[in-house]
Amino acid sequence: MRDLLLAIGLILSTGLSAPAFEVEQERIFGDPDGRELTILSTTDVPAIAPVLEAFASANPDIRIRYMQASSIEVYRAIHDEQAEIDLVMSSAMDLQMKLANDGYAASISPDPGGLPDWARWRDQLFGIGLEPVLTLASRRGLGDLPPPRTRRDLIAMLRENPALFDGRIATYDPQRSGVGYFLISQDSGQSEGFWRLAEVMGRLNGQLYCCSGEMIDDLRAGRITIAYNVVASYAARYAPDDPDLIRLVLEDYTFAILRSALVPVNAPDPKLATDMISFMLTPEAQRIIAASAGVAMIPGTGPRPSVYMRPIRLDAGLLVYSDQLRRDGLLAEWNAAMVQP
Amino acid sequence: MRRPITARPAGFSLRRRLVWQFATLSVLLVVVLFFAVRLAAERASRASQDAVLGAAVIAIGDGIRPVEEGLSVDLPYAAFSMLGAMGSERIFYSLAIGPRLVSGYENLPQPPVAPGDLSPVFYDAPYHDSQLRLAAVTRRVLLDDSLQEVTVVLGQTRNGQAAIARETARSAAWVGIGFLLLAVPMALWAARAVIGPVDLLAGAVTRRGPRDLRPVRHPAPRELVPLVAALNGFISRLHSTLQLTETFIFEAAHRIRTPLSLVRVEAEIALSETDEEETRARLRRMLRAINESSRSASQILDHATVLYRSEQFEPASLDLGQLTACVLRAVDPIAEMREIEIVSSGLDLPCPIQGDERMLEVAIRNILDNALKYSHDEGRITVTLRQSDGRAALLVEDEGRGLAPGDDRLSGRFRRGSNVGDVVGSGLGLTIVEEAATAHGGSFILQSRAEKGACAIFYLPLA
Numbered sequence: 001m002r003d004l005l006l007a008i009g010l011i012l013s014t015g016l017s018a019p020a021f022e023v024e025q026e027r028i029f030g031d032p033d034g035r036e037l038t039i040l041s042t043t044d045v046p047a048i049a050p051v052l053e054a055f056a057s058a059n060p061d062i063r064i065r066y067m068q069a070s071s072i073e074v075y076r077a078i079h080d081e082q083a084e085i086d087l088v089m090s091s092a093m094d095l096q097m098k099l100a101n102d103g104y105a106a107s108i109s110p111d112p113g114g115l116p117d118w119a120r121w122r123d124q125l126f127g128i129g130l131e132p133v134l135t136l137a138s139r140r141g142l143g144d145l146p147p148p149r150t151r152r153d154l155i156a157m158l159r160e161n162p163a164l165f166d167g168r169i170a171t172y173d174p175q176r177s178g179v180g181y182f183l184i185s186q187d188s189g190q191s192e193g194f195w196r197l198a199e200v201m202g203r204l205n206g207q208l209y210c211c212s213g214e215m216i217d218d219l220r221a222g223r224i225t226i227a228y229n230v231v232a233s234y235a236a237r238y239a240p241d242d243p244d245l246i247r248l249v250l251e252d253y254t255f256a257i258l259r260s261a262l263v264p265v266n267a268p269d270p271k272l273a274t275d276m277i278s279f280m281l282t283p284e285a286q287r288i289i290a291a292s293a294g295v296a297m298i299p300g301t302g303p304r305p306s307v308y309m310r311p312i313r314l315d316a317g318l319l320v321y322s323d324q325l326r327r328d329g330l331l332a333e334w335n336a337a338m339v340q341p
Numbered sequence: 342m343r344r345p346i347t348a349r350p351a352g353f354s355l356r357r358r359l360v361w362q363f364a365t366l367s368v369l370l371v372v373v374l375f376f377a378v379r380l381a382a383e384r385a386s387r388a389s390q391d392a393v394l395g396a397a398v399i400a401i402g403d404g405i406r407p408v409e410e411g412l413s414v415d416l417p418y419a420a421f422s423m424l425g426a427m428g429s430e431r432i433f434y435s436l437a438i439g440p441r442l443v444s445g446y447e448n449l450p451q452p453p454v455a456p457g458d459l460s461p462v463f464y465d466a467p468y469h470d471s472q473l474r475l476a477a478v479t480r481r482v483l484l485d486d487s488l489q490e491v492t493v494v495l496g497q498t499r500n501g502q503a504a505i506a507r508e509t510a511r512s513a514a515w516v517g518i519g520f521l522l523l524a525v526p527m528a529l530w531a532a533r534a535v536i537g538p539v540d541l542l543a544g545a546v547t548r549r550g551p552r553d554l555r556p557v558r559h560p561a562p563r564e565l566v567p568l569v570a571a572l573n574g575f576i577s578r579l580h581s582t583l584q585l586t587e588t589f590i591f592e593a594a595h596r597i598r599t600p601l602s603l604v605r606v607e608a609e610i611a612l613s614e615t616d617e618e619e620t621r622a623r624l625r626r627m628l629r630a631i632n633e634s635s636r637s638a639s640q641i642l643d644h645a646t647v648l649y650r651s652e653q654f655e656p657a658s659l660d661l662g663q664l665t666a667c668v669l670r671a672v673d674p675i676a677e678m679r680e681i682e683i684v685s686s687g688l689d690l691p692c693p694i695q696g697d698e699r700m701l702e703v704a705i706r707n708i709l710d711n712a713l714k715y716s717h718d719e720g721r722i723t724v725t726l727r728q729s730d731g732r733a734a735l736l737v738e739d740e741g742r743g744l745a746p747g748d749d750r751l752s753g754r755f756r757r758g759s760n761v762g763d764v765v766g767s768g769l770g771l772t773i774v775e776e777a778a779t780a781h782g783g784s785f786i787l788q789s790r791a792e793k794g795a796c797a798i799f800y801l802p803l804a
């Protein structure tokens with residue numbers, strides 16, 4: 001079915017000279033006849049719509065063509081296909097960094113507002129919002145068990161209650177999801193205990209998902225009990241106030257990844273894209289983004305990050321995660337841990 | 342008075358030349374500074390960045406290990422992070438076994454020489470659209486039972502380094518330009534400092550009196566000492582030449598005067614002994630000429646005396662009134678002979694001055710001689726000595742012909758009034774008086790009186 005859809009997509013794309021990369025969703029904001037700003041992003045439409053609408057109403061002669069795609073597709077579109085996109089937003093920090101390093105990002109000078117230094121990379125990559133990576137648990141699924149506070153607690157809980165959690169624990173599939181791969185690479189670098197967790201998840205027939213949304217859906221439907229590594233803004237959006245959902249901010253560490261924006265060197269309208277970035281860094285836009293993520297990137301625009309939170313900096317070191325050899329090594333390790341005989 | 346002849350300019354100004362040299366030197370300095378600093382900064386930043394690049398490539402090399410599936414590399418996050426922190430550089434790397442790329446960027450330039458030992462090889466090469474600085478190491482790994490050589494290449498752009506070097510050099514250039522801006526006033530100041538003593542010396546020499554032939558003792562910088570010495574040598578040669586001339590004149594006048602007296606006596610005797618009218622007239626003309634010559638000779642002697650004494654000026658305390666009275670007594674016989682009445686006043690009051698008695702005596706006698714000479718027989722001469730404002734004024738008024746209009750400067754040597762053709766005179770008398778007055782720090786004025794005759798005023802500072 002998937003292959004068929006892909007084939008149809010390919011035929012359509014060649015026939016209509018539509019982008020060769022796979023777009024999951026596309027929407028137009030603002031004046032249909034206005035000056036076009038093309039945005040390619042990993043952020044799903046509902047999360048960003050208020051910001052785009054605010055920009056469109058502030059600039060009535062603008063038409064925003066917003067395309068949402070997976071992080072790997074976003075990277076491919078720019079790196080391999082040099083698609084004509086004005087603005088690229090992605091939460092896959094390593095891929096964004098690689099785009100900037102390999103010379104695909106233009107040097108721009110938006111008004112950075114109160115953007116902290118760690119949230120930008122020179123004049124090419126600009127942080128747009130923090131996205132905490134949480135562990136979600138279903139209250140019903142846990143039963144009488146107390147919610148774990150650390151990964152150690154989580155591992156112990158899983159080990160002690162194999163019957164309760166067998167096939168009911170979920171996480172990203174790093175093979176399919178760029179964010180998923182990035183998160184396990186961060187996890188593995190952060191703590192040796194992560195591999196123990198992976199092994200436990202493997203033993204319990206952990207479920208692998210492509211996207212946060214599906215994980216949350218299954219969690220709420222009661223098909224799974226624990227979702228490890230869920231991007232918080234999804235959780236906030238898909239289950240704004242579900243009393244069954246417990247958001248666990250694990251106290252040993254909780255990552256916050258940075259959604260970042262860049263303007264490709266071949267952007268048709270870099271000026272407009274720069275204006276868009278400036279707009280997204282204004283306090284009002286930041287307040288919308290922080291409200292959705294539950295944490296503020298620019299101090300003063302929303303809730304402060306919890307003390308357990310470790311925002312990942314935009315740093316040249318991120319380049320190492322996109323190395324093929326390293327990736328192969330890490331995925332081999334992951335498979336060894338997850339897929340058990 | 343004649344204007345001093347100025348030196349012919351050599352076509353350049355010392356001051357301007359100095360300023361130009363200074364400014365040119367400064368410009369040169371700025372340029373040299375700019376390039377020197379740029380080179381140094383480039384070298385320094387290149388060396389430090391090479392060190393980081395080398396450390397990073399070694400760290401990658403150390404992370405290579407064989408695993409069952411082939412090769413495993415633990416790319417060090419920290420090394421990349423450090424490379425990224427060095428400035429806005431892009432980073433490229435590749436791992437290759439022989440020509441086969443294992444991981445990283447394709448077609449990354451390979452090292453010109455194979456890295457032999459453990460230390461990395463550095464080289465520059467273009468990659469795509471940028472110029473890279475690269476470091477490479479090789480590590481031997483046992484793969485599939487054979488020892489394989491893995492080449493690790495790590496490269497970065499050096500835009501930031503160039504920018505830093507440019508920036509550093511630019512700030513150095515700004516310092517240089519600041520120096521240059523300072524250099525112009527500094528050069529002007531330096532030029533003034535150099536020229537200043539020369540100007541001062543020139544001023545000191547210019548301010549000297551016409552007869553001041555003392556050596557220049559004005560303090561002069563060491564560099565000007567040869568000039569001053571040359572000037573002094575010249576002055577002393579001039580002085581001795583002048584002295585020689587004056588001695589010669591003095592000698593000549595002295596030698597002429599004695600035989601002239603003899604001739605006059607002889608002529609007078611001859612005049613008294615002959616009755617022949619024609620001979621008498623001839624003798625009288627002869628006597629007149631003799632008188633003129635003898636008077637000139639004695640005035641030349643007087644002049645020489647005044648010159649000599651003003652050079653060796655050694656003033657003593659004396660009373661101008663008494664001195665004047667003394668001179669009056671000496672000229673009395675001549676006045677009586679021509680029945681000229683000399684009326685004096687103020688001579689009995691004490692009038693203390695510092696002066697050279699012999700010089701002043703010569704001066705006063707010349708004033709009186711002059712008055713007598715231009716007085717009619719049975720005329721009257723008034724001599725008045727006054728004291729006011731710390732100076733003494735000796736007024737000698739006659740009833741003679743006075744001065745012709747325009748004759749206001751009669752004190753030049755051998756200069757005579759335009760209305761005195763019929764009176765014997767050398768033109769030296771007033772020169773003598775003025776020189777004596779100047780030597781004493783006084784002055785001398787000769788002017789026409791309102792009705793008739795002339796008034797000579799001889800000013801001297803009171804002691």
